[in-house]
Amino acid sequence: PLKLNKLNEVQASEAEMKLLYTTSKLGTGKRMYQTKSFSSHKACRIPFCGFYNERKVALFNPVLPILAEEQVIMEAINENPIVIICGETGSGKTTQVPQFLYEAGYSSSAGAIGITEPRRVAAVSMSQRVAKEMNLSKRVVSYQIRYEGNVTDETQIKFMTDGVLLKEIQKDFLLSKYKVVIIDEAHERSMYTDILIGLLSRIVPLREKKGLPLKLIIMSATLRVEDFTDNNKLFSVTPPVIQVDARQFPVTVHFNKKTPLDDYSGECFRKVCKIHRMLPSGGILVFLTGQAEVHSLCRRLRKAFPFQKNNTAESVEEMRKFKKSRKQKKVMALPKIDLDNYSVVPVDEGDEDRDAETDDDMAGSDIDLDLGDGDSEEDEKSDSSLPLYVLPLYSLLAPEKQAKVFRPPPPGTRLCVVATNVAETSLTIPGIKYVVDCGKVKKRFYDKITGVSSFRITWISQASANQRAGRAGRTEPGHCYRLYSSAVFMDFEKFSAPEITKRPVEDLILQMKALNIEKVINFPFPTPPPTEALAAAEELLIALGALKEPPMTGRLKQQLAAKLSCPISPLGRIMATFPVAPRYAKMLALSRQHDCLPYTITIVSAMTVRELFEELDRPAVSEEETAELKGKKARFLQIQRIWAGQGSMQKLGDLMVMLGAVGACEYAGCTRKFCEENGLRYKAMLEIRRLRGQLTTAVNSVCTDAGLYVDPKMKPPTEAQATYLRQIVLAGLGDHVARRVQAEELLDDKWKNAYKTALLDDPVFIHPSSVLFKQLPEFVVYQEIVETTKLYMKGVSAVEPEWIPALLPPYCHFGKPLENPPPSYCPETGRVRCHRPSVFYRVSWQLPAVEVDYPEGIDRYKYFARFLLEGQIIKKLKSYSQYLLSSPLIMLKTWSKLQPRTEALLQALVAENCDNRDALLAAWKKNPKYLLAAYRQWIPEAMHDDLAQKWPPIAQ
DNA sequence: GAGCACTGC
Numbered sequence: 001p002l003k004l005n006k007l008n009e010v011q012a013s014e015a016e017m018k019l020l021y022t023t024s025k026l027g028t029g030k031r032m033y034q035t036k037s038f039s040s041h042k043a044c045r046i047p048f049c050g051f052y053n054e055r056k057v058a059l060f061n062p063v064l065p066i067l068a069e070e071q072v073i074m075e076a077i078n079e080n081p082i083v084i085i086c087g088e089t090g091s092g093k094t095t096q097v098p099q100f101l102y103e104a105g106y107s108s109s110a111g112a113i114g115i116t117e118p119r120r121v122a123a124v125s126m127s128q129r130v131a132k133e134m135n136l137s138k139r140v141v142s143y144q145i146r147y148e149g150n151v152t153d154e155t156q157i158k159f160m161t162d163g164v165l166l167k168e169i170q171k172d173f174l175l176s177k178y179k180v181v182i183i184d185e186a187h188e189r190s191m192y193t194d195i196l197i198g199l200l201s202r203i204v205p206l207r208e209k210k211g212l213p214l215k216l217i218i219m220s221a222t223l224r225v226e227d228f229t230d231n232n233k234l235f236s237v238t239p240p241v242i243q244v245d246a247r248q249f250p251v252t253v254h255f256n257k258k259t260p261l262d263d264y265s266g267e268c269f270r271k272v273c274k275i276h277r278m279l280p281s282g283g284i285l286v287f288l289t290g291q292a293e294v295h296s297l298c299r300r301l302r303k304a305f306p307f308q309k310n311n312t313a314e315s316v317e318e319m320r321k322f323k324k325s326r327k328q329k330k331v332m333a334l335p336k337i338d339l340d341n342y343s344v345v346p347v348d349e350g351d352e353d354r355d356a357e358t359d360d361d362m363a364g365s366d367i368d369l370d371l372g373d374g375d376s377e378e379d380e381k382s383d384s385s386l387p388l389y390v391l392p393l394y395s396l397l398a399p400e401k402q403a404k405v406f407r408p409p410p411p412g413t414r415l416c417v418v419a420t421n422v423a424e425t426s427l428t429i430p431g432i433k434y435v436v437d438c439g440k441v442k443k444r445f446y447d448k449i450t451g452v453s454s455f456r457i458t459w460i461s462q463a464s465a466n467q468r469a470g471r472a473g474r475t476e477p478g479h480c481y482r483l484y485s486s487a488v489f490m491d492f493e494k495f496s497a498p499e500i501t502k503r504p505v506e507d508l509i510l511q512m513k514a515l516n517i518e519k520v521i522n523f524p525f526p527t528p529p530p531t532e533a534l535a536a537a538e539e540l541l542i543a544l545g546a547l548k549e550p551p552m553t554g555r556l557k558q559q560l561a562a563k564l565s566c567p568i569s570p571l572g573r574i575m576a577t578f579p580v581a582p583r584y585a586k587m588l589a590l591s592r593q594h595d596c597l598p599y600t601i602t603i604v605s606a607m608t609v610r611e612l613f614e615e616l617d618r619p620a621v622s623e624e625e626t627a628e629l630k631g632k633k634a635r636f637l638q639i640q641r642i643w644a645g646q647g648s649m650q651k652l653g654d655l656m657v658m659l660g661a662v663g664a665c666e667y668a669g670c671t672r673k674f675c676e677e678n679g680l681r682y683k684a685m686l687e688i689r690r691l692r693g694q695l696t697t698a699v700n701s702v703c704t705d706a707g708l709y710v711d712p713k714m715k716p717p718t719e720a721q722a723t724y725l726r727q728i729v730l731a732g733l734g735d736h737v738a739r740r741v742q743a744e745e746l747l748d749d750k751w752k753n754a755y756k757t758a759l760l761d762d763p764v765f766i767h768p769s770s771v772l773f774k775q776l777p778e779f780v781v782y783q784e785i786v787e788t789t790k791l792y793m794k795g796v797s798a799v800e801p802e803w804i805p806a807l808l809p810p811y812c813h814f815g816k817p818l819e820n821p822p823p824s825y826c827p828e829t830g831r832v833r834c835h836r837p838s839v840f841y842r843v844s845w846q847l848p849a850v851e852v853d854y855p856e857g858i859d860r861y862k863y864f865a866r867f868l869l870e871g872q873i874i875k876k877l878k879s880y881s882q883y884l885l886s887s888p889l890i891m892l893k894t895w896s897k898l899q900p901r902t903e904a905l906l907q908a909l910v911a912e913n914c915d916n917r918d919a920l921l922a923a924w925k926k927n928p929k930y931l932l933a934a935y936r937q938w939i940p941e942a943m944h945d946d947l948a949q950k951w952p953p954i955a956q
Numbered sequence: 957g958a959g960c961a962c963t964g965c
Contacts, residue, residue: 118963118964119963119964120963145965146964161963161965162964162965163964163965164965166964167965188963190963190964191963191964192963193964289961290959290960290961291960291961292959395961395962395963420961421961421962422961422962424962425962425963426962426963441961442960442961442962443961443962444960444961444962453960455959455960455961457961499962499963507965511965578965579964579965610960611960615959615960617958617959694965765957767957767958768957769957773957786960788959789957789958789959790958792958
């Protein structure tokens with residue numbers, strides 16, 4: 001394998017290698033390793049072989065430019081605690097850098113190399129690939145993802161998802177198991193990688209202090225690393241940046257001259273038709289924004305180029321040549337392309353928008369493939385002589401259908417994949433030579449204050465456009481057709497905003513508080529979330545009881561500051577151990593009662609996994625399919641009505657349907673067949689099964705005596721349990737309560753059947769897919785609100801108004817305690833109880849009076865004194881109650897101050913903050929004579945000696 | 957009376 005057939009190039013490379021060792025100061029004083037390495041799409045080139053004869057597999061794959069950089073990279077790592085490596089997809093950094101480190105002795109079984117990936121598949125497949133390349137066992141090169149892993153005590157290289165490492169930091173803040181941590185794909189700026197980088201910026205110096213240095217390597221596919229390098233709060237010493245070239249084939253980018261105003265789907269169709277009719281073989285990948293668009297374009301393309309199984313295996317090439325000669329006249333409006341002479345310039349294209357990124361190497365060696373962007377009257381008439389093998393691709397598509405895009409298309413056909421953004425990063429399709437990019441993406445937006453989400457189609461970023469274009473150059477030089485002008489492209493954002501700035505952060509804040517990071521605002525985020533988002537998160541966590549509420553004293557400014565730096569509560573610590581959203585973690589924490597845990601675990605799992613039910617509203621490929629889909633839809637709706645249960649169970653609403661669906665599916669063994677027959681997404685059900693397992697383990701380790709297990713034959717809940725479940729759900733979704741607009745409040749027709757929420761001025765509605773759509777209960781809680789044509793609540797359950805003040809005191813403003821029913825003493829809690837009316841926060845809905853602890857204040861002491869005198873609180877005092885010199889009831893009279901004994905008792909209680917039993921017992925522990933003098937005034941003198949002997953009146 | 961891109965613990 002060491003034979004070199006292109007020696008001259010290797011020598012040139014050696015010369016280049018010298019450059020690699022010189023570091024140069026760049027403008028801002030940043031240290032940057034300037035590297036210029038091979039432009040590298042040609043096969044059979046072996047870079048600087050002498051070095052690499054140990055890495056056999058790498059040798060057979062001789063075009064990885066990163067191999068030439070080993071020395072630079074290792075030198076930088078040796079000299080710096082933190083290094084940033086930039087290299088685009090195809091540079092081989094993910095597979096090679098761990099190997100460099102391993103061979104340089106950076107790992108042992110006592111200190112491993114950890115690599116984080118943003119996706120599970122990547123963690124698993126990279127571990128397998130590196131194990132194979134290094135000829136090492138899986139016991140040494142392993143992976144760990146949410147539900148599974150093959151890590152052993154021999155593991156030295158560990159690939160994992162970013163969330164896994166974050167959880168590990170919770171258990172071992174210094175990450176003492178690792179000698180090196182590599183954060184891969186940092187350019188994607190996923191929420192967890194951002195947090196990891198922030199945490200590691202502190203862990204690295206801490207490890208240094210301990211004399212056990214940890215190396216941090218941040219790997220990014222783009223050069224956008226200023227958020228890491230220009231951020232003094234993050235890294236006090238700017239880490240060096242090493243740039244590595246990629247082994248990508250050149251992709252010629254063609255911009256449209258005009259940007260279609262809205263019909264980008266139609267423009268996609270026309271572009272694909274032209275490519276297919278006129279350009280040499282090679283797969284086409286189209287980027288669109290959603291399932292519906294994907295399906296309708298697939299349908300149009302299949303109609304235009306019907307694909308029949310009985311087509312002969314004649315090459316598409318032959319077919320096209322034939323068609324060309326026949327159709328020459330018709331396509332005159334289009335650029336002329338002579339396939340034998342690769343030199344014809346398109347007739348109607350100016351220079352301005354052409355060949356924006358032509359690679360020097362390829363100039364002249366490739367045909368000019370600009371197609372122009374005018375509306376040609378290309379008919380949609382069926383053309384079966386040019387079979388096009390059209391496949392849809394999106395994330396929610398069944399995996400077996402997704403898998404089709406990875407197999408070679410039937411002989412004599414051209415592959416055309418119509419995809420959403422999955423194809424940009426998550427999935428790589430082989431054999432793509434042409435990319436058609438509509439320039440748009442569908443994104444979820446959250447309202448920072450109300451949490452309402454909506455989906456909007458926006459322009460992509462320049463980085464994203466380049467990533468899409470790169471998909472055409474994986475196996476040979478390719479072409480990317482952008483359906484927008486270069487001027488529009490120049491107006492794109494350079495990069496899309498990091499996820500952490502766009503999403504609610506309550507889960508993240510809880511995780512950070514569990515790491516005892518109280519002042520979240522001071523955390524070295526690479527890019528901080530907006531302050532509103534931090535405040536909203538803190539507020540929610542306080543209401544859930546996960547954080548200790550700040551004292552409501554001091555100045556407003558201090559209060560606000562305190563609100564943003566609350567410490568975690570014991571409940572919060574438990575919640576943080578459950579790997580689900582805080583609202584759901586609260587539900588789990590409450591469910592110990594009435595054997596509800598298995599049900600809550602199931603409901604929480606189902607709410608966490610997205611899209612349980614098969615989507616049937618998509619456009620069909622044919623008329624028959626339309627009918628078929630309609631039939632299926634009706635049947636599945638029926639089944640869901642059955643899952644919704646009987647009687648009062650139905651009030652659990654959509655969550656009951658989820659519970660029923662999971663229960664039925666597991667009972668049937670969770671087979672693909674069952675899912676298909678009942679409108680369930682198989683992949684979703686598998687994920688729920690695994691999540692139930694994980695949550696069951698998590699709950700068991702918190703309550704060691706629960707003895708929970710995942711029961712595949714779980715019985716439906718009883719009606720009573722279903723009622724408890726509604727209360728549990730309410731307790732977690734306190735900020736997601738909605739009340740039906742009353743008939744008398746109906747001012748406007750737009751409020752018909754509408755609900756009002758605390759935070760929104762506009763009406764919200766139960767989503768038509770909800771089983772409670774027609775029931776319209778007075779009070780509901782919802783999982784989320786999505787704005788489409790209206791504001792729709794999804795995942796709806798009915799709740800009873802009297803539960804709200806009882807379960808959600810933080811969301812209620814309470815009025816004065818009622819005289820009737822009168823306040824009472826609660827022997828269980830040792831506290832004074834009373835009934836209080838209340839209103840719901842911000843909207844002031846009247847809520848039924850409920851029994852709660854008597855509010856703090858002098859009246860609570862008065863009631864406590866009364867119950868004490870009556871002998872309700874301390875059993876040993878009961879015997880004196882009949883000899884009392886005044887009635888205990890006078891404690892509560894307005895004129896009670898006129899009696900010295902009432903004042904004495906009250907002052908004694910207040911002095912020691914004794915307005916509940918526990919405080920009283922504690923006071924006696926501190927001072928056994930406490931309260932004796934005050935109490936003595938209430939009984940005849942004859943009994944005073946007896947009393948003194950028995951004091952304190954508690955069991956010894 | 958409906959239409960949601962993508963992903964991690």
